[in-house]
Amino acid sequence: MALFTRFPMAQVGSHRGLTPPAVAVHATSAAHSQILALDGIRGVAILLVLCYHLARSLAAEFDFVNRFHLLASFGWVGVDLFFVLSGFLITGILYDSKGHTHFFKNFYVRRALRIFPLYFSALFFLLLLRAVWPDLGLYGHASDVWLWLYLTNFVIAVHDYGAFGLMDHFWSLAIEEQFYMLWPFVVFSLSRRGAMFMALAMCIAAPLLRTAFALTQDNPAAIYVLSPMRMDSLAMGALLALAIRGGAEGMAPERLRLPAIWGGGLAVALLLLTILVTRNVSPHTLPMETYGFSLVAMAGAATIVLSMTTSLRHVFENGVLRWFGKYSYGLYVWHPILWMIIFHSDKARALRNGEGTAEMIASVLVAVLALLAFVMASWHLMESQFLKLKGRFQ
Known part of the structure; x- marks a missing residue:
């Protein structure tokens, strides 16, 4: 996810051949500011996801929490925001390195150094957990092989949620990895304009696919987790990244400010209207499945533009948001694993010995x-050590 992507500083917000020496320092400063803002957006995304899953866990174990559950139930949009960020950041990296020596090797090795250590550490943790706690009851029924192959989302589409238990959330990481496997070839093979047309086609095709599937099949999980159904979020970010590049053909982010304000505002307004009409914030309503995900993607892309071109960037440069953005990948990978054990295991329930406010507060603190x-241990002891190797593959 965009959980684990950083933009090369000198490449954000500039166009090839359009940054004269006299403004090079200003461009670098602006780029640094935009990196901070994007980290903050990433922080907002992970906080939305954390609140969503925490509310679901608490509502399942403490009945009186249900009245507050609705406040956090829209947190699923955090994952969609990650998709838009990933499309934007990854496409920017790919386009800016197009024509460089070892284009594919450098991209895939750098992605592997960022993604694989934590991902596969979590899978080894699962193996260890099965060995020492075989009766935990939270493992799901699907083979772990699909986790190792990044095909979690396809299995969930066939067998529904719960197939992987406390690893179910890896469906979104599978979508991202599938995007990484294919999209570099699109950027490498096509011109900037051709790649933009491809991204635009994906933005149009995804809601059409979801609509056709929703009207003919009764499988909301498939609509939510399959890559072809969700490709508009990634493509929206990719389209934005390509739009602000390309030298004289590209558009300065400032030129997109007004369209972002109107387009993002319209998307948010339609989302709110949809929620008011359906009285439901679930991603599994027909309006959300057909056009709602695309509206969320539009709002996410608009947020990126506004974070680069307006004072909104100061909100996203907040140190707390950037802290959560820095650790967002680890937070995403580990939080359902640990929280399902803490909130839903039989031993945890026995230790709580009650469902009152004190037990809830204690559970939240422990979680x-x-x-x-x-x-933090994962970042400092493992992830950051692998990231030091990325400099060898520029």
Whole structure:
């Protein structure tokens, strides 16, 4: 996800051949500011996801929390925001390195150094957990082989949610990995304009696919987790990245400010109207499945533009948001694993010995502290060590 992508500083917000020496320092400063803002957007995305899953866990175990559950139930849009960020950041990296020596090798090795250590560490943790706690009851019924192959989303589409238990959330990582496997070839093979047409076609095709599937099949999980159904979010980010590049053919981000304000505002307004009419914030309503995901993607792309061109960037440059953005990949990978154990295992329920406010507060504290400890240890002891190797593959 965009959980784990950083933009090369000198490449954000500039166009090839359009940055004269006199403004090079200003361009670098602006790029640095935009990196901070994008980290903040990433932080907002992971906080939405954390609130969503925390509310679901608490509502399942503490009945009185259900009245507050609705407030966090729209947090699923955090994953969609990650998709838009990934499309934007990855496409920018690919386009800016197009024509460089070892284009594919450098991209895939750098992605592997960022993604694989944590991902496969979580899978080894699952193997260890099965060995020491075989009766946990949270493992799901599908073979772990699909986790190792990044095909989680296809299995969930066939067998529904719960197929992988506490690893179900890896469906979104599978979508991202499938995007990484295919999209570099599109950017490499096509011109900037051709890649933009491809991204635009994906933005149009995805809601049409979802609509056809929703009207003919009764499988909301497939609509939510299959890559062809969700490609508009990634493509929306990709389209934006290509639009602001290309030298004289490209558009300065400032020229997109007004379209972003109107387009993003319209998308948010239609989403709110949809929620008011359906009285449901679930991603599994027909309006959300057909056009709602595309509206979320539009709002996400608009947020990226506005974070680069307006004072909104100061909101996303907030240190707390950027901190969560920095650790967002680890937070995403570990939080359902740890929280399902803490909230839903039989031993945890026995230890709580009640469903009152005190038990809930204690459970939340344990859940949050355990997550932060895992994530920070993972970053400092493992992830950052692998990231030091990325400089060899520029």
